[in-house]
Amino acid sequence: MRLLDWAFGRRRTRPRPAPPLAGESHRFRSRYRVGLGLPVVLACGWQAQPTSRSLAAGGAIAFLGVIVRALAAGQLHKHHGLSTSGVYALTRHPLYLGSAVMAAGFSLAMNSWQGASLLACYLAVFYPATVRREEQRLRSRYAGDFDDYVARVPRFWPRLAWPPGTTFSWALYFHNAEYQAALGFFAGVALLWLKLYGGA
Secondary structure: OHHHHHHOOOOOOOOOOOOOOHHHHHHHHHHHHHHHHHHHHHHHHHHOOOOHHHHHHHHHHHHHHHHHHHHHHOOOOOOOOOOOOHHHHOOOOHHHHHHHHHHHHHHHHHOOHHHHHHHHHHHHHHHHHHHHHHHHHHHHHHHHHHHHHHHHOOOOOOOOOOOOOOOOOHHHHHHOOOHHHHHHHHHHHHHHHHHHHOOO
16 A cells, blocks of 8 residues: 555655664664574585585685784774774775675675675675765764874775784783684685585
8 A cells, every 4th residue: 555655655644653763773773693603604504515615615715814903903902992003094994994804705605696695795784884874973972083093094905004003912812802713714614514524
């Protein structure tokens, strides 16, 4: 009926519901992003048809993503200033870049267009909104400093240069719980290895 009303230009007799507040929309999307993560991983694993070559090549690319995330987490002081040096001087979101590289690597390792498409759809639906929300938060907190940072550094695709002022702290790495990404990498590789050699 709503489609027919729209097609014939019939005016609504009931008021439109109020749109959700920005914070409510963000929490709603975040809840679905977390809740759908595991089912997407399991579905990708089920669709995977890895070969020795795809696993080796894809695993190497995914491990590069782990390194990118580790470098970012090892110099990130959450809620204690705007990070602009090291990998943050090449891209404003190195953690999300690392996740994208990991996803690309596992898409290759799976050797399945169905699994790769599912993973790509998941990232496309949730991550752009997550990046925008993160930038809104940073702009509200750091104002002009963040605007200057935006003018200098690309949002996602990095500049091809050696990251200036690179520092790394294992304490920050563990404080930011970045080891979880490494554990996820090894778990994913192990799952695909079992799929390939164990007849899973």
